[in-house]
Amino acid sequence: MLVEKGWFITTLQFGPDDVFFVEDWDETPVGPYCALVHFTPDDHRTLYVSSEAGKELISTIHRCDEKVVTEIDSLRSGGCWTIGLNTGDKGELRIEVDYKETALLKLANPIVSYTPEVITRSPLYCRIVPRLAAPVLGTDPDQKMMGLTEMGRETRFRFHKIFMVPSARCSWGGKDIGPMTDCCYAHDMGDHKPTSKPVVVNLSLIVD
Numbered sequence: 001m002l003v004e005k006g007w008f009i010t011t012l013q014f015g016p017d018d019v020f021f022v023e024d025w026d027e028t029p030v031g032p033y034c035a036l037v038h039f040t041p042d043d044h045r046t047l048y049v050s051s052e053a054g055k056e057l058i059s060t061i062h063r064c065d066e067k068v069v070t071e072i073d074s075l076r077s078g079g080c081w082t083i084g085l086n087t088g089d090k091g092e093l094r095i096e097v098d099y100k101e102t103a104l105l106k107l108a109n110p111i112v113s114y115t116p117e118v119i120t121r122s123p124l125y126c127r128i129v130p131r132l133a134a135p136v137l138g139t140d141p142d143q144k145m146m147g148l149t150e151m152g153r154e155t156r157f158r159f160h161k162i163f164m165v166p167s168a169r170c171s172w173g174g175k176d177i178g179p180m181t182d183c184c185y186a187h188d189m190g191d192h193k194p195t196s197k198p199v200v201v202n203l204s205l206i207v208d
Contacts, residue, residue, distance in 0.1 A: 002057075004028040004205040007076070009097060010139075011194040014170040015178020017041050019185060019194065020095065022083055024074045030057050034072040036083060036093075037064065039194075043187050048072065048085055048093075061153050061207060062189070081200065091173030099163035099200040104136050113160045120158050129159070137164060138197050147191025154208040155192075163200040 006025035013019045019039040026032055033054030038046045047064035049055045050072045059067065073084040081097045101109065112129070119125050126145035134141035146156045168180040182196045 002029045002207045004207075006032075006202070007081075008201045008203055008205075009081070009165075010199045010201070011183040011196070012095065012097070012165075012168060012170075012198045013181050013183040013185075014168075015181070018170070018172075018177050019183060019187070020170075022074075022081075022095070022097075025054075028054070028057065030054060033057075034074045034083075036072065036085065036095075037062070039185065039187050041185065043185075045187075046087075048087060061149050061151055061155070063150050087172070093170070093172045095168065095170045097165055097168040097198070097200065099165050101161075101163055102136070105162055105164065108133075108136065109161045112162065117158075121156070126156065133162070137162070137199055139195050139199060140193075143193070143195060144191045149192065150188050150190040152190075156206045157201075158204040158206065159201055160204070161202040165198040165200055168198065 004025045005027040009022040011019060011021065017040065021037045023035045030053035033049060033051040035047060035049040035054055035058055045064045046066040047058060048068050048070055049058060052069055055067050055069055068088065070085055075082045079098060079100055081099060083095045085093050087093050123146060129145060130143040131141040133139060149155055170177050183194045185194060187194055
């Protein structure tokens with residue numbers, strides 16, 4: 001079993017074609033690292049990751065068609081998360097995500113954070129939480145917190161804090177690639193799937 005602890009942005013889509021996942025891990029078995037995955041409409045996946053060890057770890061969990069080790073700047077301050085990196089031929093990629101803890105989340109987050117581990121391992125708990133969160137976050141009630149990835153790894157998410165994303169911006173190669181939109185794709189992630197709306201989460205990822 002391996003455990004990663006840190007920050008995650010679920011599906012971010014900008015314009016009609018560009019979908020991203022962002023991970024910023026403070027603690028992992030291979031040390032801290034940051035990663036961003038870009039999905040095209042035909043499900044071609046490019047992984048940008050800040051360390052070679054991080055690249056190898058992610059490759060055992062998720063499928064990636066291209067893997068690029070590059071420096072990634074990740075900063076969270078005042079309710080804005082900024083991610084910047086050089087993608088090579090496509091130029092500089094910069095994403096700015098605004099996130100906030102609503103009144104309902106201020107009530108729910110302490111409950112989520114302090115739920116005993118024995119309960120968070122329960123399949124029933126993992127089914128109920130997404131259904132309860134859906135009306136608050138506008139997310140999908142059938143999201144999976146537990147299941148197999150497309151690489152056949154058994155995974156479980158433990159949320160510590162959840163934030164809504166009211167807005168986000170993205171430029172690539174100096175050009176705005178379009179407004180943030182609901183994700184309209186269903187890329188293969190095994191039992192998991194892209195979320196229609198992005199969420200910023202402080203969490204632990206447990207992989208068996």
